[in-house]
Amino acid sequence: ACRTVSRRFLQTEATPPQRVPEFAFAFDIDGVLVRSSDPLPRAHKSLSYLQSQRIPFILLTNGGGKHESERVDDLSRKLKVPLDTSMFIQSHTPFADMDEYKDKAILVVGGDEDRCRVVAEKYGFKTVVTPGDILAAYPAVWPFSQHLLPYYRRFTRPLPAPIDPSSPSTSLKIDAIFVYNDPRDWGLDTQVIKDVLLSKQGILGTLSEKNGDPSLPNKGYQQDGQPPLYFSNPDLLWAAKYHLPRLGQGGFRAALKGVWADLTGGEKNGVELKKIVMGKPHRPTYEFAEKRLISHRKHLLRQYDGKVGHLKRVYMVGDNPASDILGGNSYRSPYGTDWVSVLVQTGVYVEGTEPAYRPRKIVGDVWDAVCWAVAQEG
C-alpha cells in the first residue's frame, strides 16, 4: 500500500468504515493506465488498491472506437481489475444523449472498419452512413482509395438513398456529421466531409450556390443549412506504443481545417470551419464525467444509505497537459468540487520539460499519483 495511507480508509463490506472518503479519482487511460494495448506497470496495483479502500474512481478518456461495454471488458481483462460502464466515459459517450439526431441520417467518421457505426446504432441512431459506404457505392467519389475497396467492401452497407444530382429531393441527405474516432483514411474522410459541408442542405452530390459567393456575409459557407460537424476528441497528440507521441483526432481536424481554409479563400481570407469539438479539456465532457462520478460513488458506497456526504475533491490524473491538465485546472464544478490536476510522466508529457499547463502536482506514474493524493487527504 502507499506508505502514508492510514487504515482509516481500509473499508471492506465486513468492517464498519471509520470515514467515508470525500475524494475520488478521474483517470485518463492512454499514457496513464495503458500504452495502446499494453498496461502500464503499476496501473493494476493503483486501481485494485483504490477498490480495496473503496475510494471511487472513473476512467475518462478521449479515446473510443468501440461501445463502452466492449472497451470496459477489454480494460478489465488488461488491467485485471473489475470495471463497469458506470465508471467509464470515452470521447463519444456524450453522443449517446443527442436524441435530436436519432431519427435523422448521420455520417459517422473514424474507427476500425464500421465499428463506430455499430456504436452509433447501439446509441439509438437509426440511419448511420460511413464514408466507406459512399466509396463502395460510388468509387469515383475519391479516386485515391480504390486499392482499399476490398477492405471497405467487407463491412460497408448500401446507402439509404442514392447520390443523384439530377434528383436532389430523393438523394442522400446527411443531417449531422460525427467524428467518433481517429479516421483510418484521412483522404476519403476529408473529401466526404467537404462534399457534405459544401452541399445544398447536406444533400450529397449537390453544391450550394451560396458557397464561394463573396457577396454573401462569411461567403455563405456552411450557411445553406449544411449539417453541424462534431468532433469527439481534440487531441493533436497522444501516447501510443511508439516512444514518441502520435497524431490524434486533433491532427485530422487540423488537416481538414487546412483544406477548408484553401477551399474557402486561402490562408488570408479563408472562412473559419464551423464545428463543435467535445472531449477533454472542454467543459461539457468534465460536467458529464462529474455527474457519472457522483452517481458511481453513491452506488459504490451504498451501504451508507446515501449518507455519503459531499464529494470534496477529484484528482484528475493525466499524461497530456493540453487535455487532462488544462481540463482539470479550468473545470469549475457546479457542485463546488475541487478538481486537482496531477500530471504523470508515462505518456505525452516529457519529464523535465515545462508543461504547457501547470498541474497541481507532477509525479512519475499513476501509483505515485494515487499515493500523493491519498497522503493529501491525510
Ligand code: G3P
Ligand atoms: O485516441 C485516444 C487519445 O486521443 C488519447 O486518449 O485516454 O489519453 O484521453 P486518452
Ligand code: MG
Ligand atoms: Mg492520455
